[in-house]
Each structure stands twice: as structure tokens, then as C-alpha cells.
Amino acid sequence: MARGRRQANRSPGTVFRRAGFAVGLLGSGAVAVGLYEPGSDFPGLALILAGLVLVFSLLEMRQGGGDSPTDSSLFGTAGPLLWTVGVWIFFRGFGQVAPQLILLPVGLIGWLVISFPLQALLAPLVAVIAMEAGLWAFDFQETTGLAGNLAAYTAAGLGLSVFMSSKAYRQRMRKALIRAKRDTASRQYARDLGLFDETPGILNVLPDNDLIEDPEAGSQPAVATITAAFDLQLELIRQTLALSTVALLWPDPEGKEYRLRSIATTRKDIAPGPFEVGAGITGALMGAEELVSLAPATPSLGVPYYLKQIEVGGILAVRLPDDAEEWLGFDDKKIAPILCVDRPGQEPWSEKEKNIMTLAARKLALDVATSRQFQAMAHERSAIQRVCLAMRELNGALGLEQVLGATIKAVRTLVGADFISISLVCGNGHCVALAEGEGAEQLMGREFSREEGLVGQVLKINRPLPAKAQCHGPTQVFGHDHLLTGYNSLLVLPLQKEKGEATGALTVAVKAAEVFTKPRQEILELIAAQVAVKVDLGQAHEEINRLATIDGLTGLINHRTFQHGFDVMLVREERRAGALSLLLCDIDHFKKINDSYGHPFGDKVLKEVATILRKAARSVDLAGRYGGEEFVLVLEGSGERGGLQMAERIRQEIEKMVLHHESGPVRITLSLGLAVYPDHGTDKERLIRRADQALYRAKKQGRNRVVLWEEE
Structure with a gap:
């Protein structure tokens, strides 16, 4: 035992800690004598010693010195000592420049007090x-500074200690630690069991950064269930065969070690593991043998989970069967889960006992396979849920703009894309209706020819491009003057309904390589087909909305839309105390035009008048067909003077217009009535009535004129 202690003291870890402790002591002495005060006479020595403190501090943290030390000896505290000296070196070196750095040592003391046991502090x-006393003794700080610093350090340590000792804090920390430990163990066990190693193909398609359900977190119920089943079965075996211990050893995914995953035992000296692969009885099952029995047991083939190999008379170990050959295998060795039992008696194991153990191993393997299937079903459900969410987002859109936006969201839900664009056929080419990603603002609304770029080719052949969904270097996706750069995965899909012509194209680019696997491309093709239908419906919806608000003959807004728009404009002008002009216009002798030249020519007259009104109206104005041969124009922010000028300009343009009929040239004139808000009224009905009265007076006074409403 003494020799073992001497060897332990010579271990690399102990030597390192002693060296670190010595460096920490040297550093504290250097701080105490003022080596790190401004104007020190030995800057080179100070720098070398500070570098040693930094190196040993980092090495200590890398080796786990951030945890509470298990070594209760003096040298077990090298980490906290090094960190303390390092902070004081920094504080004394720069404290006079930045006095607020006093927070660093104060915070460190508080952290050490709540993180480490007393012997480590x-x-x-x-x-x-x-260090503080030395600085005072060598006149590097005043007595008040010494007292203030020590008081601050004491207050930080005691304050945090009192807080952490409160009952509520301890309960929260205890629950958090238990939960974290349970979650970590559950996730590790799930990885060992392979509960989310073989996720279904559709789940592998989805981006990892936006999972609806975390596969590892979702495996916790399965782990709890299978652990309870294992514990119950192992205890049943132990009691049935009168065994000392029944243990299930499971290899980690890399096949480097065995972990004790379930145990039923009457002994107290259980080693928690992990255990080296091939240690003891596990080494006998790495070849062709599936079952090994020893009676009496030998020290070289003992069970790894006992601290002391005593009272072990017989050992029997069986490898869990694996019909799918999923256990790790390399170098002609089979690293598989092992069901291991032992008992004090040295009598040979009977065939019945061996059969029972073989059946038990098969049952445990079946439980794992069943759990994997259930977990795969849960993952599949999560994946389908994500696809359904994306499709629901798309199906809920109505107008074209909504459809385009929903398409971008749907694609991002399914693929972690860096660039997405939607192009729609327009004329002999295609235009980019919506784009997101680098350079998207340069593409929005631009029109390209079908003879250039991958998008043009996709629209011509109705097939996805490029063939392997990969690109190398700048790629001409849209046109000669625009190249996509910096992307390694690229896919351009036609927006095609069934077997018809493509109505557009969906472009998805990702900076990562080999993103568009076959399953991923199939899902995107499904989305593209759905988008094609929705684009058609969106365009139809917009056309229906347009027809519901636009007069079909003249292209101006209809009467109902004018009434609503006029209400909105009045509210806006009332809020900002502005003005607006209302013009009611009527084509003079329009009935005579219809009677003389026919209704088709009358329709032509209406269209030409509407064209002049549309050109005269600004984007903020309202131009509409009021009914029959009457038109209306609302000028935002325009008072009496602006209204009269606009009305007169329109009247003159109509008067100069010459229409051609087979019987000869035809001229028309227009009469206009003007009412102004708020001079002639503040409500819609009064303004319309007074503009109509002004129009009536224009007709009565000889037509082809503008009349402003006046009180009679």
C-alpha cells in the first residue's frame, strides 16, 4: 500500500500540481514585493513569471482544475492559487490606469468561495x-487601501456564501443538478443504445438548427422505459438463479469502453466504470464465442464491475445477439453488449442455466430493437409534422404576394438555405418576383431572357438543374450580368403543374457542399409543384380582386371602390388639417354619340376619356368611373386653385382630342363640377352633392366648362 502511494505521488498529475503550486507561490511573492507595480525595476522577470502563471493556469483548467478538487492535500489547490495570483498580477499592473479593475479580484474571491471546499481555499x-499585506509593508498601498480591499473581498465571499446557503437557493440548485445529471445520463444512454442513430430518411433531410423536436431530448422517455425494463429483467434473473450479481455492460458508440448500464446485485463493492474493452471476461467474447462460462473463476477473467475480486466462484457471460449485425466490429473482433452474471458457488453452469441466459440476452436485444423502432416512429412523426407545417403555411396564402412569402418560409423550414428566389414567367422571359439572401436586392423585379442562365434552361426543359445540384465557382443562374458566387450546393426547380408548362422556377442555394441529397430534392420538388398551383391560384385571386375593384371597360376604379377610397382620403385630410378637391365629370351629349355612331364607338370614347383622367391623376389621387358617362377624380392635398387648374387642363385635353370613325373625325367635350374640402363641406355626401350641383350648372351654362360650387 505504501509503495502504491509513493507511485501515485510520482504520477505526472501530482508533479504538475506541485510545479503549479510552486509557480503560484513565486507569483504571490512577486506581487507582494511590488514586482508588478508601475515603474518596477525588473520588467523582464515580471513578464517571465506572469507567463508561467498564465501557462500553468490554462493547463490546470484544461485538465479539469475548474471542478472542485478531490485531492485534499495542500498541493490539490494549485488551480485556485494560480488563478488568484494571475488576477492580482493583472490588477496591480493596470489598476492605477483603470481603478474599476478592483471588480476582478472581488469577483474572483466570491466565485472561489462558492465553488470550492474549504481546504482548496x-x-x-x-x-x-x-500579497495585500506585502504591498502595504513595502509602501505600495496605504493603510486605508489595504483595509478597503480586504473588506471588499470579505464582503464578496461572505455575501455569496450567505446567498448560496439559503434554503430556496439550495433547493433550486439541487433540482437543477439532479435534472442536468439525469438528462446527461439519459442522452448518453440513448446514444449507446442507438435510439437516434438510425433516424428515418425524411428526418435527415431537415435542417438541424430548427427541429420541432430534439431527437436526443425526445429519447428520454424511451430511455426511462427501457432502463426500468432492464432492471426488472435483471432482478428476475438474479432471484431465479440465486446469483450474486446480474449486470448489463454496454459499449460506447466508439467501442472504446464498456459502461455499466443496468445491474441487480447483493454486493456493495460495485465499481461504477467505465471499463476498458477487453478487460476481464469481456475479452473472451470479442471473438466468435457468444457465451463464456467459468467455474471456478480465474483472476485473469474476472468481472470488471467489482472493486475486489472476492467471493466469485462462477462467471457466465453472454453476448447480446444482433441479427442486423449492428454491433461494432473491426479487426475480427465483435464489441457487443454483454450480459454477465456471477455467484459464489464454483459448481459448473448447467445447460439449463446457459439456455436461460441466452434467452434473457435475446429478450434484452429485442427490447432495444423495439425501442429503436418506436423512437424512429417518433422521429418520423416529428419530421412529418414539420413538412405539414410548411405545407400549411403555403396553403394558407391567398394573394400572389402571400404565396411568394409563404414559399420562402416553407423552403426555409425544410432546408437551411442561404439564398432563395422565385422567378415567374413574363412575356418571352422571366422576372424575379421575390428573392432573399446575398445580392437579392439587385435581382428583385429584374427580367431575364429564357436564353440565358440556369433558370431560363429550367423553364425550357421543365427539369431541375444542375444535374448533381452542385456548383463550383461563380454560376450564371439568371443572366450574363449576374452570377451567384460562394455557393457549393445549387438547385433550380421548375414550378410546374402536373405535365404542363412551367410557370416559373424556384432557386435554392446553400454554401455547404452536397446538401441536396435525393430525399431532400424530392421534398423540394413536392414543394415546387405545390407552389406552382398556389402561384396560379394567387394570380387568379389577385385578378378577382382587381375585377372586384376595377371597372372592366375603362380600367378605372369602380363606384364602390371610389366610395371607400374617398372615405379614407377624407379621414386622412381631417387628421392632418389638409384639403382635397372632388371633380365630377360628364361627357357632353354622350347619348347622341351612342345613337349616331353606335355603342362600340361609345365604349371607345369612354376608354379614351378614362386614359386622360388616369394620366392626369397622381399616385395619391383617386380616379374612377362614377357611372354611365360620368367620371370622378379626387385630388389629395389640393384646394380650390389646384382643383380648378387640374379641371381646366383635363377639359382642354378632351376638347383637343380627335377620335376617328368610319364616317369621319369626331370631337367630344367634357363638363366638370368642382367641390373642395373643407370649404364646401366636411362629409362625403355633402361634397358629392355639391360637386354634382356644380356639374349641373356647367351643363346648364352651355357645357364644355368647369364650374366651382357656390352658394346660390
Whole structure:
């Protein structure tokens, strides 16, 4: 035992800690004598010692020194001592420039007090007192500074200690630690069991950063169920065969170690593991043998989960069968889960006992396979849920703009795309209706020829391009003057309904390579087909909306839309105390035109008048067909003077217009009545009535004129 202790003391870890402890002591002494005060006479020595403290501090953290040390000896506190000295070196070196750096040592003391046991704090706390006292003794700080610093350090440590000792905090921390430990163990066990190693193909298609359900988190109920089943079965075997221990050893996914995953035992000296692959009885099952029995047991083939190999008379171990050959295998070795049992008696294992163990191993393997299937079904459900969410987003859109936006969302739900665009056929080419990603603003609304770019080719052949969904270097996707750069995966899909012509194209680009696998491309093709239908419906919906608001003959807004728009404009002008002009226009002698030249020519007259009104109206104005041969024009922000000028300009243009009929040239004139808000009224009905009265007076006074409403 003494020799074992001497060997342990010579271990690399112990030597490293002793060296780190020595560096920490040197550093604290250097701080105490003022080596890190501004104007020090030995800057080179100070820099070398600070570098050593930094190196040993980082190595200590890398080796796990951030955890509470298990070594209760003085040298077990190298980490906290090094960190303390390092912070003091930084504080004293720059503290005069930035006095607020006092928060660093205060915070460190508080963290050490709540993170480490008392024996680990002895050395750093003594070092703090020594450094502060040395600085005072060598006149590098005043007595008030010494007292203030020590008071601040004490307050930080005691304050956090009191807080952490509160009952509520301890309960929260205890629950959090238990939950974290359980979750970690559950996830690790799930990985060992392979509960989410073989996820269905559709799940592999989806982006990892936007899962509806975390596969590992979702495996926790399965782990709890299978663990309870294993525990029950192992205890049943132990009691049936009067065994000391029944243990299930499971290899980690890399095949480097065995972990004790379930155990039923009467012994207390159980080693938690993990255990080296091939250790003891596990090495006998790495070849062709599926069952190994020993009676009496030998020390070289003992069970790995006992701290002491005593009272072990017989050992029997069986490898869990694997019809699918999924257990790890390399170098002619089979690393599989092992069901291992032992008992004190040295009598040979009977064939019946061996058969029972073989059946038990098969049952355990079947439980794992069943759990994998159930877990795969859960993952499949999660994947289908995501696809359904994407499709629901798309199906809920009505107008074209909504459809395009929903398409972008649907694609992003299914693929972690860096660039997405939707092109629609227009004329002899195609135009980019919507794009997101780098350079998207340069593409929006641009029209390209079908003779250039991948999109043009896709529209011509109605097939996805490029063939392997890969691109190398700048790629001409839209046109000669626009190249997509920086993407390694690219897919352009036609928006095609059934077997008809493509109505557009969906472009998806990703910076990562080999993203568009066959399953992923199939899903995107499904989305593209759905988008093609929705684009058609969206365009039809917009056309229906347009027809519902536009007069079919003249292209101006209809009477109902004018009434609603006029209400909105009045509210807006009332809110900002503005003005607007209402013009009612009527084509003079229109009935005579219809009677003389026919209704088709009358329709032509209406269209020409509507064209002049449409050109005269600004984007903020309202131009519509009021009914029959009457038109209406609402001028936003225009008072009496602006209204009269606009009305007169329109009247003159109509008067100069010459229409051609087979019987000869035809001229028409227009009469206009003007009412102004708020001078002639503040409500819609009064303004319309007074504009109509002004129009009536224009007709009565000889037509082809503009009349402003006046009180009679």
C-alpha cells in the first residue's frame, strides 16, 4: 500500500500540481514585493513569471482544475492559487490606469468561495492576505487601501456564501443538478443504445438548427422505459438463479469502453466504470464465442464491475445477439453488449442455466430493437409534422404576394438555405418576383431572357438543374450580368403543374457542399409543384380582386371602390388639417354619340376619356368611373386653385382630342363640377352633392366648362 502511494505521488498529475503550486507561490511573492507595480525595476522577470502563471493556469483548467478538487492535500489547490495570483498580477499592473479593475479580484474571491471546499481555499486566501499585506509593508498601498480591499473581498465571499446557503437557493440548485445529471445520463444512454442513430430518411433531410423536436431530448422517455425494463429483467434473473450479481455492460458508440448500464446485485463493492474493452471476461467474447462460462473463476477473467475480486466462484457471460449485425466490429473482433452474471458457488453452469441466459440476452436485444423502432416512429412523426407545417403555411396564402412569402418560409423550414428566389414567367422571359439572401436586392423585379442562365434552361426543359445540384465557382443562374458566387450546393426547380408548362422556377442555394441529397430534392420538388398551383391560384385571386375593384371597360376604379377610397382620403385630410378637391365629370351629349355612331364607338370614347383622367391623376389621387358617362377624380392635398387648374387642363385635353370613325373625325367635350374640402363641406355626401350641383350648372351654362360650387 505504501509503495502504491509513493507511485501515485510520482504520477505526472501530482508533479504538475506541485510545479503549479510552486509557480503560484513565486507569483504571490512577486506581487507582494511590488514586482508588478508601475515603474518596477525588473520588467523582464515580471513578464517571465506572469507567463508561467498564465501557462500553468490554462493547463490546470484544461485538465479539469475548474471542478472542485478531490485531492485534499495542500498541493490539490494549485488551480485556485494560480488563478488568484494571475488576477492580482493583472490588477496591480493596470489598476492605477483603470481603478474599476478592483471588480476582478472581488469577483474572483466570491466565485472561489462558492465553488470550492474549504481546504482548496486555504492557499489562495493566504496568498491574498500575504500579497495585500506585502504591498502595504513595502509602501505600495496605504493603510486605508489595504483595509478597503480586504473588506471588499470579505464582503464578496461572505455575501455569496450567505446567498448560496439559503434554503430556496439550495433547493433550486439541487433540482437543477439532479435534472442536468439525469438528462446527461439519459442522452448518453440513448446514444449507446442507438435510439437516434438510425433516424428515418425524411428526418435527415431537415435542417438541424430548427427541429420541432430534439431527437436526443425526445429519447428520454424511451430511455426511462427501457432502463426500468432492464432492471426488472435483471432482478428476475438474479432471484431465479440465486446469483450474486446480474449486470448489463454496454459499449460506447466508439467501442472504446464498456459502461455499466443496468445491474441487480447483493454486493456493495460495485465499481461504477467505465471499463476498458477487453478487460476481464469481456475479452473472451470479442471473438466468435457468444457465451463464456467459468467455474471456478480465474483472476485473469474476472468481472470488471467489482472493486475486489472476492467471493466469485462462477462467471457466465453472454453476448447480446444482433441479427442486423449492428454491433461494432473491426479487426475480427465483435464489441457487443454483454450480459454477465456471477455467484459464489464454483459448481459448473448447467445447460439449463446457459439456455436461460441466452434467452434473457435475446429478450434484452429485442427490447432495444423495439425501442429503436418506436423512437424512429417518433422521429418520423416529428419530421412529418414539420413538412405539414410548411405545407400549411403555403396553403394558407391567398394573394400572389402571400404565396411568394409563404414559399420562402416553407423552403426555409425544410432546408437551411442561404439564398432563395422565385422567378415567374413574363412575356418571352422571366422576372424575379421575390428573392432573399446575398445580392437579392439587385435581382428583385429584374427580367431575364429564357436564353440565358440556369433558370431560363429550367423553364425550357421543365427539369431541375444542375444535374448533381452542385456548383463550383461563380454560376450564371439568371443572366450574363449576374452570377451567384460562394455557393457549393445549387438547385433550380421548375414550378410546374402536373405535365404542363412551367410557370416559373424556384432557386435554392446553400454554401455547404452536397446538401441536396435525393430525399431532400424530392421534398423540394413536392414543394415546387405545390407552389406552382398556389402561384396560379394567387394570380387568379389577385385578378378577382382587381375585377372586384376595377371597372372592366375603362380600367378605372369602380363606384364602390371610389366610395371607400374617398372615405379614407377624407379621414386622412381631417387628421392632418389638409384639403382635397372632388371633380365630377360628364361627357357632353354622350347619348347622341351612342345613337349616331353606335355603342362600340361609345365604349371607345369612354376608354379614351378614362386614359386622360388616369394620366392626369397622381399616385395619391383617386380616379374612377362614377357611372354611365360620368367620371370622378379626387385630388389629395389640393384646394380650390389646384382643383380648378387640374379641371381646366383635363377639359382642354378632351376638347383637343380627335377620335376617328368610319364616317369621319369626331370631337367630344367634357363638363366638370368642382367641390373642395373643407370649404364646401366636411362629409362625403355633402361634397358629392355639391360637386354634382356644380356639374349641373356647367351643363346648364352651355357645357364644355368647369364650374366651382357656390352658394346660390
